[in-house]
Amino acid sequence: MAVDRLLPTTEARDLIALTRDVADKVLAPIVDEHEKNETYPDGVFAALGDAGLLSLPYPEEWGGGGQPYEVYLQVLEELAARWASVAVAVSVHSLAIHPLMAFGTQEQKETWLPDMLGGSTIGAYSLSEPQAGSDAAALACKATPVDGGYSVTGAKAWITHGGIADFYNLFARTGDGSKGISCFLVAKDTEGLSFGRPEEKMGLHAVPTTSAHYDGAFLPTDRRIGDEGQGLQIAFSALDSGRLGIAAVAVGLAQAALDEAVAYAKERTTFGRKIIDHQGLGFLLADMAAAVDSARATYLDAARRRDAGLPYSRNASVAKLVATDAAMKVTTDAVQVLGGYGYTRDFRLERYMREAKITQIFEGTNQIQRLVISRHLAG
Incomplete structure (x- = not known):
């Protein structure tokens, strides 16, 4: 299910539409094959680069997309809803550009940024x-x-x-x-x-x-x-942005799991009724939807603070903590909705659940996020 998004400009709305089109045509048809066989998707990142999706949060003067972080993260979420591995790599690529953009000399930027932002190097x-x-x-x-x-x-x-x-x-x-x-x-x-x-x-x-x-x-x-x-100093300044990237990836995963669980619940019947009409399961799906929406709101709040030039380190940690915990809970509950089928590889949910776990670990474990948040409160 496509998420209705509150986007700041017509350009941003067009960008999300483009992302969905590319993700549906380039990523979705091959994700199951590559994840199952553990094979690298040659050509995928070049295609994303050609579409301009590898340089979105960086200035146009250097070949970037000039998009607010609020918009970039929603693009990342759309990619993650189709293919988490690719979305994580896109987030890491953006993270890897940050040190040069924020701390590099003019000569260094002129030498390396065009290829980085043009999508010809990852x-x-x-x-x-x-x-x-x-x-x-x-x-x-x-x-x-x-x-x-x-x-x-x-x-x-x-x-x-x-x-x-x-x-x-x-x-x-x-x-x-x-x-x-x-x-x-x-x-x-x-x-x-x-x-x-x-x-x-x-x-x-x-x-x-x-x-x-x-x-x-x-x-x-x-x-x-x-x-x-x-x-x-350079590493930690980049990680604040990177944590928002992982939060967006986690929300994309959770949204995909929710969509698959809802679709199944609308088709599966027990005791003469669709299982979504049984209150016990309907409430479970409602809690999953609330978790996804809440997680999305936390990363958007942090991104808007970043775009406004306000301090956002604590908010980035909150977003990473909330979104990745939500992804783990939602994907686990989605497996439960499908029962035995959810535990098989006939459905993507078991993969979503496995993928959600790492989001609680990298870019700073969620225990580290709690430490960052508590230190901000103490300060």
Whole structure:
């Protein structure tokens, strides 16, 4: 079911219509095959780039779509309702552009932004390490100054699009403590950079998640984004936006699960009535709909604050927490609506449920979101 959206402009309404058309024609027909076989969808991201859907929240002067975050996130939700793996990768790509856009020099932007925003290159984000996930200040991957740049040695973990993306935001240690982290823009063909085998995940099978290994990889000085030691500031500024992306993906997943559950409940009969007409099940579906609508409202509120230039870090954490918890609850309840059928792979709901779980974990676990929110309240 297409969601009726309150959009600020005719251009935004046309953009949502375009997104739905592309998603229905490009994503929906092949999602089941690729998720089942765990195969990468070659050509899909190029098609999204050609449609202008990979650069929406960035300025037109650099080749972006110039759209408010409020609109971009609703586009992301529409993509997620058809294919969560692809929507997550699109969100990560936007996240990977942020450091260069917000902290890069004019020359760096002129060199790399056109391809990033034009959709000819796809980005990934490499902050986490095997022993440093939520505790980003504990990073151990090291960038040692050498003539003309840095020599990087160490490992990164949990990289969405790892091994396939064209560029990577790398956060590596250049000094001591939390102020000893710097940000770098790394090309995929950098000598000394290699990737591990894809993780065997519960869901999001079509887009790989890998580790990366740096063995004395040389990065010229112009590959550093921002000042030396500014890395965590850059990382955290990007994560606020990234959390909104994951919130929108979670809402798209939840909406898809709700739609499938409602469709089934309208067709299935028991005791001479459609099961949606039994109050016990009708109320369950009503609670699911309320959860989806509420989650959408939280991410839109945070996005509008971002667009208005207001502080939105706490709101982003609230949105990520509320939306991803809602997605887990709604997809689980949707499986329950279908009963035994929901537990089979004949329906997409078991996949939606598996995919919803990761949204509570990445871009900061929901326990970390509670920590962020509580610290804002204490402050």
